[in-house]
Amino acid sequence: ATGRDLRLSRFDGSVLSAWYRFEREDTEYRMVTVGGSSCIQITTIEGQGHDRGLQMQFDLEIHRVHRIRYRFSFTDSRRAESFDNVHNYGFAYLSLCNLDEDGVSGLMVSPGDDGNYELAFLMPEYEGARSVANVEEDTWYTVTMNFDWATHRVRIGLAIPGRNIGEECFPFEPSLLHRITIYNFSPSVSRYSDME
Secondary structure, three states: OEEEEEOEEEEOOOOOOEEEHHHOOOOOEEEEOOOOOEEEEEOOOOOOOOOOEEEEOOOOOOOOOOEHHHEEEEEEEEHHHHHOOOHOOOEEEEEEOOOOHHOOOOOEEEEOOOOEEEEEOOOOOOOOOEEEEEEOOOOOEEEEEEEEOOEEEEEEEEOOOOEEEEEEEEEOOHOOOEEEEEEEEOOEEEEEOOOO
């Protein structure tokens, strides 16, 4: 993510030590190598909920988040169950707010009624999620989120090497952009790398 005061600042979210951990018995955090690249792997074994994952906080009086870019892939540990009950499963979240106070805001992967997984954007005022593009398990995607503070719009792009898959633009609430949390809502494995 990039933030701006009188200077441009960056964070590197590609290593576990950069994040605060929510310690839970049903969630494991590890650094792993996949396809020659180092990444953070979050494995959720049991249960459902937003009270888990890795979190980084920003001071909005000092920094404004202008861009978030990262790569991710996911594996649904209970594919049959998740497609039988699509509204109770979600993976590879990147939340942009305080989960306890603000509700869920950000990106997530969810099983769809059509038998496909989709990357979707959530804001507390939305009734449901807004689709960005369909995605597949065990495939690496690059996400770029550009935040326009003048118009309160975020442009989200999704790509795989050599090809843009989708791009959508949504309104966002600036006051929510004070933390980033990465996690799985339900049993699954998510991998994150090159996060900035």
